[in-house]
Amino acid sequence: MPSKAPTLQALFVQLGLAADELAILRFIRQHRPMPPDVDMLHARFWTPSQAAVLWRLRRRGPHWVEVLDQLEAALRGHRGQQQESA
Template identity: 50%
Template sequence: MEQAFHRFSELFAQLGLPSDESGIRHFIATHTPLPGDVELADAPFWTPAQATMLRDEIADDADWAEVVDQLNVALRAS
């Protein structure tokens, strides 16, 4: 089975967020740094649906897991 490769912009679109480069940069700048003791899906800025999607993708190691991991790292950078 071939694993899908998703871009950051596709993840942001899937989450219902602005998915252009400036929108992504703004989102990350606004929400960085995410404290180390807060799981990505538990961050207070997600809607319940967004949090569920992020949690499910990581738990299932689904198609989106790699790019969700990249988002996690980006939000923890200072």
């Protein structure tokens, strides 16, 4: 049985953060723009345990990497699915 592809919501649950769409948008607004010279996994807003989760998920495979890339693009201010148009 194929497993369900990870989502931003699933990522936020793994990080122990509120995972509804509004909470994700608020998180992105609060932390963007992330400086271009900072690796997302080293951003100051992650707790040590959240950073460890991100590292572990990055090693799990391409599906999680896609989700991490989606979050990183949003945090850097690139237009994406989870960004508001305003």
